[in-house]
């Protein structure tokens with residue numbers, strides 16, 4: 001292949017396609033997933049004819065920032081990722097978006113600031129630039145990030161308490177059934193293990209009183225002896241409860257994720273238990289790292305290229321974790337195969353990715369790719385195909401976009417509490433600590 005000329009790498013077109021993706025009724029401490037969740041698919045075209053794909057959150061606030069950023073990218077090189085970062089930092093959108101009661105589903109991933117919103121948008125564009133650059137150069141994205149250190153990336157089964165179907169009728173049915181007790185969670189874990197070969201398990205907690213969730217973890221430990229287990233109540237517990245749970249499950253937990261809310265409370269708990277604490281809530285931006293390190297609040301940080309600002313930012317976070325002796329894992333929200341490919345590419349390049357990555361992907365019955373990535377023995381192959389190694393299915397993209405167009409606004413912004421109110425009209429996002 002002839003190396004691309006710099007002029008070939010200039011962006012000539014950017015297409016933004018918001019989509020609504022079917023999502024099962026997964027429960028968390030704030031409510032339940034809506035039947036459809038918004039994502040944004042980004043397509044770049046370069047002067048040389050290479051195309052690149054990116055994906056990020058698709059709620060209105062993200063779209064409001066993505067549109068001007070897409071326009072500003074025309075005429076810039078896909079290699080100019082530092083320029084993209086600077087451009088994104090200058091974007092001005094709604095500053096501190098939040099739901100009507102001041103808390104929204106994004107509360108599951110910590111503070112929601114204008115800067116974090118900008119980084120979440122920028123990450124989708126950065127991935128699309130890297131994909132286009134990779135296609136133009138005939139190189140995989142991991143090569144553009146310095147090269148893969150492993151040829152496969154480990155993922156963890158992400159277990160959820162869930163209902164069989166959504167309370168408000170619509171939604172794409174699936175055959176998982178309800179999981180609302182220890183037996184249901186173990187059955188779900190078995191299916192994940194049989195179908196995808198996962199060997200580590202994370203339970204989304206904060207849904208039921210802690211003794212019920214401890215019983216589910218105990219049941220998992222019995223069903224899968226010696227396997228790494230994680231429990232994540234998204235900050236729903238008091239310090240006392242967190243310490244009781246840590247004490248009760250100390251022999252089986254790989255880590256306890258965000259048992260309490262806020263760095264100070266996490267530090268208090270961390271100082272009193274040998275169980276490692278992990279977070280995707282109190283450390284979600286670079287600015288939050290110094291206090292967390294100084295106070296010893298966390299032992300493991302969950303990266304997420306979406307809100308940390310992209311694949312390069314993920315590698316910067318990894319370097320800081322190495323510096324300060326913190327472990328690194330990977331967080332996931334509902335996402336499609338483009339983001340899964342981006343996660344896999346960057347994970348392959350990070351020397352200190354010490355834990356299997358979270359992914360919601362097995363819960364998604366729909367995608368915009370021609371081929372779904374396949375987990376083998378709980379891993380995804382990294383591969384050497386150019387770019388992200390994925391291909392867009394235009395018909396699927398168009399169908400999911402038509403659903404977004406037809407929506408009256410109900411599902412265009414993720415709102416787990418609103419979804420819960422359809423089953424329980426009196427529901428409000430619980431104050432923390434809930435237990």
Ligand SMILES: O=C([O-])C(=O)C[C@H](O)[C@@H](O)C(=O)[O-]
Nearest residue numbers: 028108109234280332333334
């Ligand atoms: O804390 C976490 O791991 C998450 O926030 C992951 C997801 O957002 C999950 O909790 C969800 O979507 O309900």
Ligand SMILES: [Mg+2]
Nearest residue numbers: 232257258280
């Ligand atoms: Mg978490």
